[in-house]
Amino acid sequence: MPCNPNASEEVKAVMTFLSEVAGKGLITGQHTQTRDQKELGYIQEVTGKLPALCGFELLSYSPNINYEDSGEECLVEVEENKNTLEKAWDWVLNQKGLITFAWHWFSPIGGRDKSFYTEFTDYDASQAVIEGTVEHQALISDMDHIAEILKEFRDKRIPLLWRPFHEAEGTWFWWGAKGPDVARKLYRIMYERYTNVHHLDNLIWVWNSPLKEGYPGDEVVDVISRDLYPPKRKHTALKPEYEELIQITPVSKVTALGEIGVTPNISEVAANGIPWAWYMIWSKEYGSTDVWTSEKVLYATYHHEYAITLDKLPRLY
Template sequence: MHYINIKRKNAIIFFILSALSLIPHITIGNEPIDKKATKECKILYKNLTKSSDKQILFGHQDDLAYGFGWKYLPGESDVKRVSGYYPAVIGHDIGHIGNKVNIDTVPFDLIRKSIIETYCRGGVNTVSWHAQDPVLGGDSWSNRDSCVSTVADILPGAPHHAEWCKKLDLVAEFFKSLKAPDGTTIPILFRPFHEMNGDWFWWGRKHCSPEEYKQLFRFTVDYLIKNKKVHNLIITYSPNGVSSEEEFMERYPGNEYVDIIGFDFYQIGKEGLTRYREEMNRNLRILSDVAKKTGKIAALTETGFEQIPIPTWWTQILYPLIDPYPIAYVLLWRNGRPDHYYVPFPGQISSPDFIKFCKFPRIKLQTNDLNLYQ
């Protein structure tokens, strides 16, 4: 009798395991979508996956290019001036690629140099793309009030498809040129067509259907990886703040085209604090839920409070919002002008609080023990 029970029990276990093997499931942290990704890309991807429960990498856009009262000074950084360390994540933008300088007048040679320096220090590089309009010829905001559907006009078979491919050729050439001194091709978190649920960019919801956006995203990724053999990219999808999971997924191009998911959201004015807290909580919950379902790495891809006029904004507002969630990194926007900055500089009112924020165990800067490529 005991022998029969054991056999029956084993049969039940075997049946359950067999059934489970037939259920589609997603495991986090296996490999990037590009199966031919470089070894360094795969290691970075796995380390970002493993670290998101334990630490949040702190990032800053254009941190090495310019800051409050300085521009293009080797080794300079507003984050480092205040905290003593560079950010763990440095953001760059390749808008206006093909020119000598990018959309923010940063020379592309300097962007390349900053990417190499960041990698050699063990940090992470993320690249957004405020792409110029290949149809109207303006910047990313060129058709805000236009009826032209740039996206439809650059898809395969459309009149301006060839122009778009030429632009992608320049992007591929730039990414392939990112070499460390030992010849290693440097991994990049590539974030194209961000904030697509807004109306301000030519790839936004006002100017294309969800299906057209997905086609553009998929074609761009396929062209770079499959056609141009660019294998140092980790692909990021990031809408602006959303009101629901349905809105987050409306233009999602599919699991086979995305490695990291995130969202962009900012505090606007002191009076916007309540809204910022409410929207951030909702979006971080949505992001976490989607990350679990899709098996993707989660990140807060853009945030901040212009001029940071609240002295304790870092420890009392931002940190309590992000701490409960498993996000790999948080990126603050750039210190572009005296009236347009998102991290403190020496003497700025929130500097003492920022130092405290950087010392929280979960916040990680580019310290000596940071190396996400091992």
């Protein structure tokens, strides 16, 4: 059952599907963050298929992007990401695929360039979790801004795999810079606000860290996940990584590879019954070239009987 007691029927249907498929199949996923979505075109060209799950990025929808003090790389990334919500709508309404959102959140105040990175902002997440501070007010303001975007999907009864504060175990993003306990508090603040204030009952809550310390609690998490970047063309079942991840809670949760640089070895995953529900290859060269995963392996993965591709995805909403 979803952690949100008021979760929509569509969320319940997706959660049931994820629970039932884990250990019996592997949902194929691909992240995209640009309007042209080269990754999807590449996969279709090589395999003749599309992933069942598509990832989208909300970075350009951050309210506090410092355009005046950003480098060319940052500005290009923001520009390429603009209006990608149109592609997200096409994916769910026309392709009928599953969807997940990530948010490289430009710091709510302060910062320059890619200020979702700790090195480019002095925004203090440890102050942001304290009510009454300027940092907290800015945090809530940004959350509310994105909530309005998510409400459009709610109103159309579209369930979203929502993966906020990703890679919370690291210090490279501002939300992890002050340690896992602060990241835990940030997540719980968002959960409470999105569930009890904005009534975003279309969200499936995905926690993204393998650390037991900082886990926000079973009552606010639907799926546990982690991000992994093995060496180029090294494909395994990721069994040790799975066993480490499930140590963060004694409760059986749906498990997923929130980001990965190469396809898992789907034959080994199937043979060992490792219940990853989905994997999601990251964008750009990870998903649109053969640098990390060869065309031969990509084709074999998408045509494996264990793989759940878009054409094998049941109608869930």
